Amino acid sequence: MSTLDSTLKPWNTFQLEARAAEVNVISSPDELLHYWQESRRLSQPALLLGEGSNVLFLEDFVGRVLINRIKGIHIAEDALAWHLHIGAGENWHQLVVHLLSSGIPGLENLAMIPGCVGSAPIQNIGAYGVELSQICEYVDVLNFSSGKIERLSAADCLFGYRDSIFKHQYQTGYAIVAVGLLLAKKWVPVLTYGDLVNLEVTTVQPQQVFDEVCRMRSSKLPDPKKIGNAGSFFKNPVVTTETAMAIKSRYPQAPVYSLDDGNFKLAAGWLIDRCDLKGYRVGGAAVHSQQALVLINENNASANDVVALAREVRQRVGEKFNAWLEPEVRFIAAEGEKDAVGVIS
Known part of the structure; x- marks a missing residue:
C-alpha cells in the first residue's frame, strides 16, 4: 500500500485537473476492505478506480479514491x-x-x-x-x-x-x-x-x-499518454428498425448491424463524422480529427469543456439522425457517479 498526493491527474486518462481527499493504491482484498470501512467510519465517499481510462471527473472528489492493483x-x-x-x-x-x-x-x-x-x-x-x-x-x-x-x-x-x-x-x-x-x-x-x-x-x-x-486501433485512437482522452466516449446507439431503415435510405453506405432482438446497432463514430464534427472544439476539448468517437483534452480542457462538447455532439447527431448518443464514459461528481445522459441532455 502507498498513499499518494491527492491529485487525480495521474489517475484519469483525460488528464483533467481534479483532486481527492486521499488516494490509496490497493494490492489485496483485505486492504480494499480496510480502506472502504475506514471511509464508511468517517462518513466519507469512496471511489474504486482501475486505470481511470473510462472516467470523467466533473469536479473534485470529496472522499477517498482507491486504486485497484490486485494482481495475479x-x-x-x-x-x-x-x-x-x-x-x-x-x-x-x-x-x-x-x-x-x-x-x-x-x-x-x-x-x-x-x-x-x-x-x-x-x-x-x-x-x-x-x-x-x-x-x-x-x-x-x-x-x-x-x-x-x-x-x-x-x-x-x-x-x-x-x-x-x-x-x-x-x-x-x-x-x-x-x-x-x-x-x-x-x-x-x-x-x-x-x-x-x-x-x-x-x-x-x-x-x-x-x-x-x-x-x-493505433491508426484511429490517440495515445492517452500524449493526448488526454478516455477512448470511445459514446456507445454505439441501438435503434429501432424504423430508424435504422430511415438512415439507410438516406445513406446507403451507413454501417448498420442487426441484433438478435430485432433492433439495430449504428456506428456512433460514423454518425458524428457525418455531422462534420471532426476537429470541433469547445474550450480546450475537441472531437478527435481522425476518430470522431473520441473526445480529447486538446489544450488544458476543463470538465465543463468536455461536458459542453459532449452535449453539442449528442444534440447534433440526435437532430440529424434521430439517434441519441449515450456516453460510455462514467461521469464522477464530488460524491460519486452521476447519470451521464442526464448531465449532457
Whole structure:
C-alpha cells in the first residue's frame, strides 16, 4: 500500500485537473476492505478506480479514491479449454500480450482496450466482434457488508451491450477483485469487423489478428499518454428498425448491424463524422480529427469543456439522425457517479 498526493491527474486518462481527499493504491482484498470501512467510519465517499481510462471527473472528489492493483494471473486447463483467474488490477492489454506469448489465443480482438481487468465486466468490453461476455466464466466480488468474496457466474452478471449488473444492483457495496475467463483450445478466428475481413479465415493465425487489431486501433485512437482522452466516449446507439431503415435510405453506405432482438446497432463514430464534427472544439476539448468517437483534452480542457462538447455532439447527431448518443464514459461528481445522459441532455 502507498498513499499518494491527492491529485487525480495521474489517475484519469483525460488528464483533467481534479483532486481527492486521499488516494490509496490497493494490492489485496483485505486492504480494499480496510480502506472502504475506514471511509464508511468517517462518513466519507469512496471511489474504486482501475486505470481511470473510462472516467470523467466533473469536479473534485470529496472522499477517498482507491486504486485497484490486485494482481495475479493463474492458468488451469482441461482437454477443451484454459481457465484463467485474473486479478482485477492487471492491465488488460498486457494480459492479452502475455497470454498470446504463452500460446493461449482468444483475446486478440480485444487488444489495446485501455484499463484494468476489473473494469472489463462493468462495461462488458468489446471490439471487432468479440465481447467479454462470450469468454467470461465468473466474476469475484468483495462484499463490503459481509467482508466476504462472492462469485458471480457469467449468467449472474446480466451482461448486455456495454452493460452489466455492476452498473446496477452491484454498483455500490461491492468491488470486483478477480475475473475468470474461459478460452477454448479450439481457436476460431472472428474476422467480421474492420480490416479483419481481409484476412484469410482458413490460414490466419492469432498473432496476425492481434497485429491487425493493434494497427487499426493505433491508426484511429490517440495515445492517452500524449493526448488526454478516455477512448470511445459514446456507445454505439441501438435503434429501432424504423430508424435504422430511415438512415439507410438516406445513406446507403451507413454501417448498420442487426441484433438478435430485432433492433439495430449504428456506428456512433460514423454518425458524428457525418455531422462534420471532426476537429470541433469547445474550450480546450475537441472531437478527435481522425476518430470522431473520441473526445480529447486538446489544450488544458476543463470538465465543463468536455461536458459542453459532449452535449453539442449528442444534440447534433440526435437532430440529424434521430439517434441519441449515450456516453460510455462514467461521469464522477464530488460524491460519486452521476447519470451521464442526464448531465449532457
